[in-house]
Amino acid sequence: MVLRVTIHRRTKRINVxxxxxxxKVYINNQVLLPASLVRALGLSNHRFVNIELEYKGFMIELRNVRLLRTRHTDSRQFTIPRDVRKLYGIGPSDIIKILSIEPSIVNQ
Incomplete structure (x- = not known):
């Protein structure tokens, strides 16, 4: 008698x-925006956004940031520019707070 067991792996979904x-900032200096947040803010069809974030009490405004996308999901990533990382000392595995995301004028 052969007994087969199927194990379904499910990833923990981020519901924001x-x-x-x-x-958290990834090792490649990119930041992930989960699909639930992208859908809630209506950013699925936008390539460029303006982002306000907070890091160690500093308010940082990034204009015309390109959203990188994967083929099959609504999640997006963006890269924090090198000059901003150097100026504020943002490095991999640092925690940042995203305060606002709005579509950029460049999209039109």
Whole structure:
């Protein structure tokens, strides 16, 4: 008698639907925006956004940031520019707070 067991692996989904949002900076200096947040803010069809974030008490405004996308999901990533990282000392695995995300004029 052969008994087969199927194991379904499920990833833990990040369910974020509002801002502010705390997120960790990845090793490649990118920040992930989960699909639930992208859908809630209506950013699925936008390539460029303006982002306000907070890091160690500093308010940082990033204009015309390009959103990188994967092929099959609504999640997006963006890269923090090098000059901003150097100026504020933002490094991999640091926690930043995203305060606002709005579509940029460049999209039109």
């Amino acid at each position: 639907v509002s801002l502010p949002y705390l997120v």
